Amino acid sequence: MARAVRIKDIAEALGLSTATVSRAISTPGRVAEPTRSLVQAKAAEMNYRPNVQARSLRTQKSMSIIMAVRDIGNPFYLEVFKGAEAAAHDANYTVLMGNTENNPSREAEYFEMLRDGNADGMILMTGSIPDGWKGPNGSVVVALEMIEDGGFSQVVIDNAAAAQKAVDHLVAQGHRRIAHIAGPEGEGMSARRKAGFVAAMAAHGLTLPPGYLQPGDFGVDSGREATRALLALDTPPTAIFAANDEMAFGVLHEAQHQGLRIPDDLSVIGMDDIHLSRAVFPPLTTISQPRQDIGRHAMEMLLSQLGGTDDPQETLLPTTLIERATVARPRNEGTQP
């Protein structure tokens, strides 16, 4: 393994001091013209790559941002990551993903990294902060899952408006008996989607019979179970809005298993527009979130806070309804339950 080239090597090759070389590379403004381009040319020629460890040891800045997520195995976060990384890259920051797996001690670990200077900032997508955290909130931006009263900047999507879009679309097709399968109890995101659904139904003057609000946990199986319950009702719904796509897959599965035809016998709308939503049969009508935008916005906010000291801001990102093949007019339209 050829030894990595250092500033010292360039300096010697050019008969300059390491200080000048360092300046020519990291603060080109502070060095005279002929020297500057000379150094930069030589550095490129020798294939010089700064030693980030040494640099951050000296500057006391790690130039890295932690993105803490619940489950690194969820492709959704990867899209957010891509957006965040693109924004960070331009500012020479590195993004590393931290996996908390809903484990408070792992979460605390990442906050420690922040405090110890192993990371300069954090994009928090876990929906919770360690007890007693009272660091400089400017180094944290909360995304996706809101945290109330923390004084953090936040980037979230408009969950209530998204639910409303789903209901509006269904109602426009003539549906009046619409049910909802909610996400995990106690999560703000699920609560907002549910509340948005309830509000939208009320706005259309539609009633919500008992059992039309099913609990779920964002997993396929819970979508299946909820559907079983829904279809066993005396007057089952003609349409179901699931709080995420995986539960919507459960709906498709169970309905087809019971011999119903989608969308003729039952309309379905999901939420998230995950990769496979267009691959299932029939292709799922769903609501898409601007995943990369979430990451990009959060990173831009964080970077700007890291510079000056902006006041905490809140960004609400819009969603889009993707019409595919799981929504049709109901068979017996207009029948109020």
Place this chain on the structure above:
Amino acid sequence: MARAVRIKDIAEALGLSTATVSRAISTPGRVAEPTRSLVQAKAAEMNYRPNVQARSLRTQKSMSIIMAVRDIGNPFYLEVFKGAEAAAHDANYTVLMGNTENNPSREAEYFEMLRDGNADGMILMTGSIPDGWKGPNGSVVVALEMIEDGGFSQVVIDNAAAAQKAVDHLVAQGHRRIAHIAGPEGEGMSARRKAGFVAAMAAHGLTLPPGYLQPGDFGVDSGREATRALLALDTPPTAIFAANDEMAFGVLHEAQHQGLRIPDDLSVIGMDDIHLSRAVFPPLTTISQPRQDIGRHAMEMLLSQLGGTDDPQETLLPTTLIERATVARPRNEGTQP
């Protein structure tokens, strides 16, 4: 932000030298008993966390491993990552995922990190190495996608045997007209699955009519197109083995779109057992790869090579057939094409 605790702080609090404290922490064997536990207790009490940047600057070891993949957005790699990380964690190594997006220059970047000492080793899953790489091959382990003649250690799954399992299963159900949708041309993995399929068919004495070997690119759409072609044949197959699950979804989609019932009119087997294979309708029969094992094995191999200088080894990991609901006996069994 409270300043991070350094070795110096512990040393002062205890009236010892920084050297002793350092030793008590990183090489406890080299320090006498009363001192050792004293230091360790104090370090814990003061919540000391070593500065990894300083440490690796001094030791010239980064204690980090790059895992280079084609597409960081693919959940498959995340499972491999989890396995690798678990193994690395025990040895105090950090794993970071490098995204090449099939871009040779990004790939070369990660090899540079290796050469410059920004990483101590690499698990390579992209199936290619930069031209002219001739570093110490002991710091690289190839996983998943083989590289011929590189002198690298490899961890791969037995793709040919997997294809054979699929064919055996189908034949046991009475199928004789079996088609295959292959992965991208020129990729070793696809080639092996295809070769395994062809060999298994021959072993059962089954012929392969023209058109029964369809090209694909691992995407849903290519599975759809191949199915269209297959079903338009004079004697269409009674079963299809797709080289991955996404293409199998395309098969399900297109077949159902044409009014066929799965598995009664057509049997389907996929490969990979991705998360949603059990969520589609009908649940997909497929072949599962030991994802986490691949990562764990590769990391263990790498770590042991980083220590001594083992000769390059090869590990072949077995796969498992997961029976779900897309395979049944053919309607008109026994009809040779």
Place this chain on the structure above:
DNA sequence: TTGTAAGCGTTATCAT
């Protein structure tokens, strides 16, 4: 504008 030299936190060498 450029050079000299100190220092970031840690470990390794050499004394004691």
Place this chain on the structure above:
DNA sequence: ATGATAACGCTTACAA
């Protein structure tokens, strides 16, 4: 067994 000290590669007062 422990301590003093240099060194890792880089940036930044301060001096020239």
